Amino acid sequence: MSRAERIAEIPTGPVAVPPAVRTLAGDDVVTPVWRNVLGGLTFRLDPGPGREAGGTRYVKWAPAGVPGLDLAAEAARLAWVGDRTPVPRVLDHGTDADGAWLVTQAVPGRSAVEARETGDPAGAATAIGRGLRALHEALPVASCPFTWSVADRVANADARLARGDGPAQWFPEHRGIPVAEARARLDDAPAVDRLVVCHGDACVPNTLLHDDGSFAAHVDLGSLGVADRWADLAVAAWSTEWNYGPGYDGHVYTGYGVEPDPERIAYYRLLWDLS
Template sequence: MSRPLAPEIPSGPVAVPEVIAALAGDDAVTPVWCNELGGLTFRLHGTGGVRYAKWVAAGTPEIDLAGEAARLAWARRWVPVPRVLERGSDAEGTWLVTEAVPGRSAVDPRWSADPATAAAGIGRGLRLLHDALPVDRCPFDWSVERRLARADERIAAGEGPADWFPEHRHLDLAEARGRLGEPPAIDRLVVCHGDTCVPNTLLHDDGRFAAHVDLGSLGVADRWADLAVAAWSTEWNYGPGYDGVVYDAYGIDPDPERIAYYRLLWDMA
């Protein structure tokens, strides 16, 4: 997940876990991402090409790299996603190594300078994913019911309005949870990406969609679970005014009720 003000591209030294150093061998190791839960991504670059290695410390149940590996292996039969090269775990943590795929992240400076083109590529890429992945063959679930269980876990752990996005902090906990208990009717069931924040779309240099990355939450859900967050995240990375570009490129009109619901669910779950 990518929230405003959360650590993203590392700005200082990052300790390289021993297993990542061992996997790299003689390759150069460059930290490229740090998510808000402490998960790290490294670029391994050498004479054999480029690989990406994710690592998460043991005891971080929110990040399931084994589950992501299974989802990538399933999805790549129909859509462009990274190929899994290796995965494993030890007492220190879990890791996942994938092959590099063509394209630049939509938060690359190339796209921060041209956010309208990037937002359109995100919308088109999301539509491609929703149209291509077969719901009836998907073994993974990202339903409201499953996500509500996670929301309740966070509430039980003491999280509340102070931990939410500014758009939702005016709600008290009981009111917000009550809203989640009344989901809108399903518009269209699809296989959702599960984390459609801007960095997780790769684009070719001409703005065409290239690939999706970070599919650790992929599963069947209403398409608005993806759409609402994809458009919302353009505000965090590009500033206001590009959410409509995502919807237009996807080929759909905004649905205020579903957008509001799935953004609140994202925030709380």
């Protein structure tokens, strides 16, 4: 099992549905579709009797007090994106003593992670690159109120290191680097290639594809903000290895229309891992 699968996965066993999700669902059929290691859960709500006209909804739920699962921040980002590029439309969000929730309208498409079952990971990786290029070109940097800056992410890395995180929590590519050296490398960021509004978590599962394999939409935009495009590109391509196996990263760059940049790829993967 890869580290990515330990971080997030499709539930294969029973999942306790939080009371808030039960209330939001009403008579709808509740199906757990995703969970992460922080305790966050995503449920699909399919229309029950009398709600056929309402369509399928999704509810993301995060337990109270868990850093890194800020659903209010994601709601604000989705609202800002609006209809500039295909993303879920926010229907509701809120909190109670147990946690927070974000309700969105379903968007057409299926997660690109399903390409490992359909047998076309190369095509999916190319579509991921095309979709990422479309997002970067659609969102205006000048008016974006959100940032995903190197400085902020390095501060997050420092906080993790201070809590005792280290090579045991890193990907295999970085585990042989001494902690002090890895941290020092973060202070040597490459010059910005092109500022864009980044997705912030452009991993394979967060791209939706149409049935014909073309790009459909993006989901999970809680970290969206202005950064170098390679902050997205490096991790989007890297995630194909976690989800499809080795050899598909180049298809992401081809789909995006850019040649691989080894220096920026190495830097932004290390920053991702530590932060």
